[in-house]
Amino acid sequence: MRVLLTGVGTRGDVQPVVGLAAEMRRRGHDVRLCVPPNFIDWVGGLGFAATPIGIAMRPPSGAAAQASAPTPEQIRALVAHLVRDQFDATAAAAEGCDVIVAGGAHQYAARSIAERRGIPSVVAVYAPVALPSPDHAPGGEPGGDPEANLRRWQDESRSWNERLLERLNDNRERLGLGPLSDVLGHVLGNAPWLAADPVLGPPPATPGAQVTQTGAWLLPDPTPLVPELEAFLAAGERPVYVGFGSMPVDQQTGRSVIEAVRAAGRRVVLSQGWAELARVDDAADCIAIGDVNHQALFPRVAAVVHHGGAGTATTAARAGVPQVIVPMFSDQPYWASRVRALGVGTSVACGALSAESLLAALRGALDAGVAARAAALAGAVAVDGTAVAADLIERAAA
Numbered sequence: 001m002r003v004l005l006t007g008v009g010t011r012g013d014v015q016p017v018v019g020l021a022a023e024m025r026r027r028g029h030d031v032r033l034c035v036p037p038n039f040i041d042w043v044g045g046l047g048f049a050a051t052p053i054g055i056a057m058r059p060p061s062g063a064a065a066q067a068s069a070p071t072p073e074q075i076r077a078l079v080a081h082l083v084r085d086q087f088d089a090t091a092a093a094a095e096g097c098d099v100i101v102a103g104g105a106h107q108y109a110a111r112s113i114a115e116r117r118g119i120p121s122v123v124a125v126y127a128p129v130a131l132p133s134p135d136h137a138p139g140g141e142p143g144g145d146p147e148a149n150l151r152r153w154q155d156e157s158r159s160w161n162e163r164l165l166e167r168l169n170d171n172r173e174r175l176g177l178g179p180l181s182d183v184l185g186h187v188l189g190n191a192p193w194l195a196a197d198p199v200l201g202p203p204p205a206t207p208g209a210q211v212t213q214t215g216a217w218l219l220p221d222p223t224p225l226v227p228e229l230e231a232f233l234a235a236g237e238r239p240v241y242v243g244f245g246s247m248p249v250d251q252q253t254g255r256s257v258i259e260a261v262r263a264a265g266r267r268v269v270l271s272q273g274w275a276e277l278a279r280v281d282d283a284a285d286c287i288a289i290g291d292v293n294h295q296a297l298f299p300r301v302a303a304v305v306h307h308g309g310a311g312t313a314t315t316a317a318r319a320g321v322p323q324v325i326v327p328m329f330s331d332q333p334y335w336a337s338r339v340r341a342l343g344v345g346t347s348v349a350c351g352a353l354s355a356e357s358l359l360a361a362l363r364g365a366l367d368a369g370v371a372a373r374a375a376a377l378a379g380a381v382a383v384d385g386t387a388v389a390a391d392l393i394e395r396a397a398a
């Protein structure tokens with residue numbers, strides 16, 4: 001079987017798709033990938049053929065700080081370009097494929113290309129709050145008034161239509177397909193997948209849609225830790241890991257988190273991330289690192305401070321360590337709420353982040369009871385999400 005797997009966005013959007021690709025390849029299937037240009041070399045190094053889709057999500061070093069905010073006209077032009085590019089890239093990569101699986105909610109072309117080719121397709125989301133539901137508002141924390149939540153989802157659907165409906169229909173017309181009236185409903189379909197752990201992210205009520213929860217798609221990572229990090233870990237008690245991935249945090253945030261971790265009496269492993277956070281001095285209690293194998297590192301730290309991405313939250317939970325989440329946007333507030341609800345960590349609102357607020361949250365996360373619950377949760381996190389998804393793909397294409 002030949003399968004096309006497509007992922008758009010940052011590392012957190014793309015890596016789950018690559019994890020599923022690895023499982024499909026292990027089963028002997030021919031796998032093609034569509035990923036943003038800045039991930040082409042990475043997936044190529046893993047042995048996958050890939051077609052670039054969209055734009056490089058990571059700007060060149062220093063560009064983020066220098067770039068001015070785009071104008072509304074520039075945003076409209078960019079959206080039009082991205083939609084057309086998705087259609088063109090997906091159509092080219094799907095040639096000869098038997099099924100298309102698209103990871104993430106912003107997959108504007110996958111289901112249309114599959115419709116044109118007459119092959120099965122599915123869109124998988126990585127967080128329950130990406131699914132319209134009375135249980136939550138769009139991207140929000142669980143709870144609230146169900147009727148109010150549904151009204152906000154109606155507003156969300158109208159917003160998607162205002163931004164995208166004309167552009168999707170223009171591209172569908174190029175394929176000889178009929179027009180749409182509901183972009184979000186089309187993108188998700190009536191049978192989306194939820195690629196999230198059922199303990200961390202239980203399925204919400206989804207009237208009108210039959211959701212299949214596969215579990216999180218994890219990419220096994222055999223990469224060893226670099227010798228400098230190994231030496232740092234061996235030189236004292238377990239440190240606290242701090243990293244915000246692709247989030248645009250400033251250097252003051254880096255200084256605040258280092259100050260907070262030191263005030264808690266812990267050493268610091270500082271992930272530089274896309275913001276290129278830096279050490280504030282040369283003290284031996286802090287090490288700055290680039291990309292690192294979280295699966296190898298997290299079981300060896302005392303706590304994980306992060307932005308609340310689905311992948312990072314799942315990996316930390318699987319490692320059995322407490323978490324402190326500083327959510328910024330999208331599904332991150334949801335994961336912060338789940339960590340609190342499960343009693344395996346704490347959170348700090350991004351706008352309230354300071355050395356003092358983070359210190360209080362870190363002390364809460366390092367509490368013995370929280371640490372014990374985090375350790376107990378590790379055994380409940382499913383590790384077979386890609387296998388479940390692969391079984392479904394094989395059945396769909398049979």
